[in-house]
Amino acid sequence: MMLSFSEKRIAISGGAIGFGREMALQFTALGADVHVCDIRAEAMQDLAEAGINTYVVDLCDRKAASGWISRVSRQGASPIDVLINNAGGVAGQQGKAIELVTDAEWDSVLDINLNAAFALSRAVAPLMKQAGQGKIINICSGAALKASLTGVQAYCAAKHALLGLTRQLAHELGPFGIQVNAVAPGFVFTNEATKKQWDNFGEERQQQLLQSIALRRLGNVKDIANTAIFLASDLSSFINGQIISVDGGS
Ligand SMILES: NC(=O)c1ccc[n+]([C@@H]2O[C@H](COP(=O)([O-])OP(=O)(O)OC[C@H]3O[C@@H](n4cnc5c(N)ncnc54)[C@H](O)[C@@H]3O)[C@@H](O)[C@H]2O)c1
Numbered sequence: 086m087m088l089s090f091s092e093k094r095i096a097i098s099g100g101a102i103g104f105g106r107e108m109a110l111q112f113t114a115l116g117a118d119v120h121v122c123d124i125r126a127e128a129m130q131d132l133a134e135a136g137i138n139t140y141v142v143d144l145c146d147r148k149a150a151s152g153w154i155s156r157v158s159r160q161g162a163s164p165i166d167v168l169i170n171n172a173g174g175v176a177g178q179q180g181k182a183i184e185l186v187t188d189a190e191w192d193s194v195l196d197i198n199l200n201a202a203f204a205l206s207r208a209v210a211p212l213m214k215q216a217g218q219g220k221i222i223n224i225c226s227g228a229a230l231k232a233s234l235t236g237v238q239a240y241c242a243a244k245h246a247l248l249g250l251t252r253q254l255a256h257e258l259g260p261f262g263i264q265v266n267a268v269a270p271g272f273v274f275t276n277e278a279t280k281k282q283w284d285n286f287g288e289e290r291q292q293q294l295l296q297s298i299a300l301r302r303l304g305n306v307k308d309i310a311n312t313a314i315f316l317a318s319d320l321s322s323f324i325n326g327q328i329i330s331v332d333g334g335s
Pocket of ligand 1: 099100103104105124144172173175224226271274279
């Protein structure tokens with residue numbers, strides 16, 4: 086079966102690099118009208134050149150986040166069919182003892198991984214209700230289900246909360262024809278932070294991690310984008326409130 090997203094409008098948060106970037110390129114190749122926001126203007130330049138609609142938005146500003154959804158929805162007659170809450174990460178932090186974590190550090194991780202998804206979902210829900218259909222896909226993490234490899238407490242807490250938001254919204258919005266699901270990627274090289282984290286593990290822990298994955302390899306951005314494509318497609322029409330681990334079986 087050939088998947089096509091022509092006439093589908095897809096909004097992806099945090100699409101400048103990594104999973105978001107790969108999803109933007111793949112959905113565009115499948116015919117979708119893709120809208121990407123990120124805080125990194127430069128990193129989105131080539132996406133814009135590839136015909137993807139790009140917006141510089143700081144998603145930690147909830148007004149700006151909702152404003153982005155309004156802007157995307159005003160771009161044409163059709164509604165936003167799919168929102169992918171992808172922006173996240175550890176906000177430049179490394180694991181340390183909880184007594185050393187500042188309020189600002191805690192808040193910055195909650196802001197981007199949880200509060201931004203709340204603001205974007207809140208803004209898109211009435212539009213999807215009006216359309217009688219829609220899909221929200223939350224990019225969680227293995228850290229939504231267990232302790233995080235990063236050791237960053239706020240990251241683990243935020244991803245667990247994002248899974249809670251996924252399950253709650255699936256029940257709230259399901260009667261309106263809206264599905265809400267989550268993806269839990271395993272460890273994937275996407276940015277400097279993940280490379281540094283891998284190096285910091287050291288040879289022995291790197292091998293342990295690889296041996297703990299049934300498929301004996303790390304995932305890549307395509308593995309994650311493919312799962313988002315499945316969840317965004319009609320193939321997932323009866324899946325709601327679920328989290329799919331994409332971690333090679335760990
Ligand atoms: N890479 C991994 O190993 C891994 C594993 C599990 C889950 N995840 C999650 O997957 C998602 C994507 O991760 P990634 O590794 O591809 O990239 P990432 O975590 O570095 O960030 C994704 C994007 O979010 C953007 N972003 C950060 N703060 C922002 C802000 N305030 N406003 C707007 N945009 C902002 C970044 O610029 C980046 O382009 C994140 O939610 C991350 O937590 C990643």
